[in-house]
Amino acid sequence: MQCKDRWVKMSRMRIACVGGGPAGLSFGILARRQGHEVTVHERLPEGVTYGWGVVFWDDLLHELDEHDPVTATVVRKHAFHWRDHVVDVQGRAPVRIPCHGFSICRHTLLRILADRARDAGVHLHYESPVQDPAELGDVDLVVAGDGVGSCLRKRAQDVFGTEVTWRRNKYIWLGTSRVFDSFTFPFVGTPAGWVWSHCYGYDAASSTFIVEMAPETWRGLRLDQLDTDATMRRLEELFAAQLDGHSLRPPSGAGEAAPWLEFRLVTNRNWNAGIVALMGDAAHTTHFSVGAGTRLALEDAMGLADALREHVDLPAALAAYRERRAAELAAAQQEARNSAAWFENVPRYIDRDAVQFARLMSARRSTLLQHIPPGAYLQLEGLARRAPALNRAGRRAVRGLRGLRRPTPTS
Numbered sequence: 001m002q003c004k005d006r007w008v009k010m011s012r013m014r015i016a017c018v019g020g021g022p023a024g025l026s027f028g029i030l031a032r033r034q035g036h037e038v039t040v041h042e043r044l045p046e047g048v049t050y051g052w053g054v055v056f057w058d059d060l061l062h063e064l065d066e067h068d069p070v071t072a073t074v075v076r077k078h079a080f081h082w083r084d085h086v087v088d089v090q091g092r093a094p095v096r097i098p099c100h101g102f103s104i105c106r107h108t109l110l111r112i113l114a115d116r117a118r119d120a121g122v123h124l125h126y127e128s129p130v131q132d133p134a135e136l137g138d139v140d141l142v143v144a145g146d147g148v149g150s151c152l153r154k155r156a157q158d159v160f161g162t163e164v165t166w167r168r169n170k171y172i173w174l175g176t177s178r179v180f181d182s183f184t185f186p187f188v189g190t191p192a193g194w195v196w197s198h199c200y201g202y203d204a205a206s207s208t209f210i211v212e213m214a215p216e217t218w219r220g221l222r223l224d225q226l227d228t229d230a231t232m233r234r235l236e237e238l239f240a241a242q243l244d245g246h247s248l249r250p251p252s253g254a255g256e257a258a259p260w261l262e263f264r265l266v267t268n269r270n271w272n273a274g275i276v277a278l279m280g281d282a283a284h285t286t287h288f289s290v291g292a293g294t295r296l297a298l299e300d301a302m303g304l305a306d307a308l309r310e311h312v313d314l315p316a317a318l319a320a321y322r323e324r325r326a327a328e329l330a331a332a333q334q335e336a337r338n339s340a341a342w343f344e345n346v347p348r349y350i351d352r353d354a355v356q357f358a359r360l361m362s363a364r365r366s367t368l369l370q371h372i373p374p375g376a377y378l379q380l381e382g383l384a385r386r387a388p389a390l391n392r393a394g395r396r397a398v399r400g401l402r403g404l405r406r407p408t409p410t411s
């Protein structure tokens with residue numbers, strides 16, 4: 001679809017959002033509040049989605065406060081507050097790193113956004129898959145928020161300049177009734193290699209439990225040959241110490257074959273093809289080990305809504321949206337690539353003592369750590385930490401080494 005010749009009346013456009021995830025719903029809310037007529041098409045029935053809980057930090061709540069305080073208040077009310085990172089390598093004392101963050105059940109987040117969208121006057125159509133923008137009739141703007149496998153993106157992938165690369169580790173996104181009050185990383189040794197989990201509570205009765213390992217370990221443990229039920233039992237045995245008698249829950253809709261995945265890294269040179277604009281995972285993905293994809297999807301929504309308000313015509317708004325968001329995303333994407341690579345190189349770090357290993361894990365976003373031996377990195381970080389009285393420059397140096405852009409409670 002091309003931008004129409006006439007200047008679109010930016011004050012009341014007809015907008016179709018394809019995908020009722022965080023990107024499509026939150027953009028729908030913001031665009032409707034600007035007076036546009038908005039319809040969201042979601043292929044699944046209402047209340048059905050993938051995944052368990054997702055983490056976020058104060059920065060997202062502050063951004064929501066600015067853009068949509070009503071949603072911010074409800075998200076805050078339903079957020080689970082976790083404290084500390086715990087790095088728990090089998091056979092060593094667990095290391096606790098002071099910090100804090102939040103998490104929320106994906107179902108809850110989507111319900112909050114859908115309720116808010118309805119109240120704002122957005123038309124929500126569930127069980128309404130869209131394969132082709134032409135199915136949407138006469139609209140001024142199509143937002144492709146249809147996720148990592150976006151079919152609207154695939155239709156025009158040459159125009160978007162899409163690149164998809166696959167990371168090598170295997171992972172599976174599970175839930176459990178064991179509530180982890182801290183964001184915990186248990187590492188379990190097996191004859192086939194190390195297996196670990198990223199786990200955190202997200203409400204009073206549930207936690208996310210993502211299991212990850214190298215593909216050689218996955219095959220060595222014969223997980224490639226087990227169905228979903230047998231996979232749950234095998235992983236429950238491996239993580240028995242952490243699960244404390246609780247069971248693991250498979251992803252919703254999992255069939256007989258256990259739904260192991262490899263992470264797909266998606267980038268796009270252009271974010272719009274005529275009036276079709278990419279948003280959220282359809283535009284870019286960031287590895288789950290940095291817990292940022294939902295925040296970035298919501299920030300995209302805010303970015304496009306701001307651009308529509310600030311520009312007089314649609315092409316200019318879409319260009320500004322892409323330029324601003326691509327610049328804001330660059331650092332997060334680099335950190336996420338480094339973090340994914342860190343987890344692909346666990347054997348490089350695992351023989352360190354418990355405290356050193358935990359420090360190296362906290363530094364997984366660092367580009368420097370990829371390029372110098374871990375021992376040299378630890379020495380440099382130690383020097384920066386001891387910088388005179390840990391003044392502001394010293395703290396900045398530690399953050400810089402770790403690859404963190406802004407202060408966090410651990411820095």
Ligand SMILES: Cc1cc2nc3c(=O)[nH]c(=O)nc-3n(C[C@H](O)[C@H](O)[C@H](O)COP(=O)(O)OP(=O)(O)OC[C@H]3O[C@@H](n4cnc5c(N)ncnc54)[C@H](O)[C@@H]3O)c2cc1C
Binds near residue numbers: 019173
């Ligand atoms: C294991 C794992 C853990 C994660 N943990 C975190 C975390 O802790 N914190 C965090 O911020 N992020 C996390 N993420 C990332 C986060 O889930 C995504 O980045 C986020 O969901 C992106 O939102 P979205 O709206 O772009 O896409 P989605 O949430 O994927 O939504 C896309 C929607 O489009 C619908 N759809 C698809 N095709 C069509 C079609 N043809 N027609 C209509 N509808 C369609 C889908 O059904 C879906 O509802 C994690 C991801 C993974 C894989």
